[in-house]
Amino acid sequence: DILLTQSPSYLSASVGDTVSVTCRASQSVQSFVNWYQQKPGEAPKILMYATSRLLTGVPSRFAGSGSGTDFNLTISSLQPEDFATYYCQQTFTTPLHSFGQGTNLDIK
Amino acid sequence: QVHLEQSGAEVRQPGSSVKVSCKSSGDFFGSYRITWVRQAPGQGLEWMGGVIPVFGTGTYAQSFQDRLTISADESTDTAYMELRSLTSDDTAVYFCARVSNFGEYYDFWGQGTLVTVSS
Numbered sequence: 001d002i003l004l005t006q007s008p009s010y011l012s013a014s015v016g017d018t019v020s021v022t023c024r025a026s027q028s029v030q031s032f033v034n035w036y037q038q039k040p041g042e043a044p045k046i047l048m049y050a051t052s053r054l055l056t057g058v059p060s061r062f063a064g065s066g067s068g069t070d071f072n073l074t075i076s077s078l079q080p081e082d083f084a085t086y087y088c089q090q091t092f093t094t095p096l097h098s099f100g101q102g103t104n105l106d107i108k
Numbered sequence: 109q110v111h112l113e114q115s116g117a118e119v120r121q122p123g124s125s126v127k128v129s130c131k132s133s134g135d136f137f138g139s140y141r142i143t144w145v146r147q148a149p150g151q152g153l154e155w156m157g158g159v160i161p162v163f164g165t166g167t168y169a170q171s172f173q174d175r176l177t178i179s180a181d182e183s184t185d186t187a188y189m190e191l192r193s194l195t196s197d198d199t200a201v202y203f204c205a206r207v208s209n210f211g212e213y214y215d216f217w218g219q220g221t222l223v224t225v226s227s
Contacts, residue, residue: 001169001170032212034211034212034213034214036153036214038153043203043205043217043218043219043220044145044153044203044214044217045217046213046214046215049208049211049212049213050211053211055213055215085152087152087153089153089155089213091212091213094212095141095158095167096155096167096169097143097155097158097212098155098169099145099152099153099154099155100152101152102152102153
């Protein structure tokens with residue numbers, strides 16, 4: 001099984017800041033990494049797939065990068081609605097998938 | 109617009125089983141893979157397995173291999189997740205989600221079903 005490790009697990013930031021979350025895979029997953037956002041009491045929401053492809057309606061302040069084993073989610077100019085938990089997911093081994101443990105982004 | 113409606117909350121005793129349903133509306137159910145993901149209280153997302161209804165055979169995370177069955181009924185556009193030999197560690201919210209045909213990502217999710225395992 002491919003293990004995904006996210007860092008940091010917790011991140012405090014202020015509105016307007018730029019933050020970055022890292023997702024490291026235990027082996028290469030090429031570019032098959034997705035990012036989800038989850039708010040308390042809600043189902044996760046897809047932000048981007050295949051490392052950097054934003055879904056329609058996702059603000060351009062969200063950006064993804066990386067390949068192989070190291071991936072990043074960067075959020076520029078944080079907005080109040082961005083404070084949530086973020087998960088990376090690998091689908092390289094489809095139909096078997098896995099998630100990172102999550103990064104809780106809260107307001108400073 | 110696709111909508112996934114899950115069955116209601118369940119309480120089970122340790123050692124028993126639970127079966128959660130996920131009814132799809134709004135699109136061609138049979139050709140999309142449905143996956144199940146769970147989330148223990150205060151914890152992260154855990155991928156469990158999935159099924160393509162038209163094929164019917166589930167694929168499972170290794171940690172659930174022996175006690176999980178994921179199935180689908182095309183006649184009712186409903187997917188099912190059955191977990192057996194429950195322990196308190198299985199207390200979680202269970203989500204179904206649809207895998208997009210445009211890319212391997214989950215584009216629609218059910219609302220979640222809380223399963224509580226307690227004696």
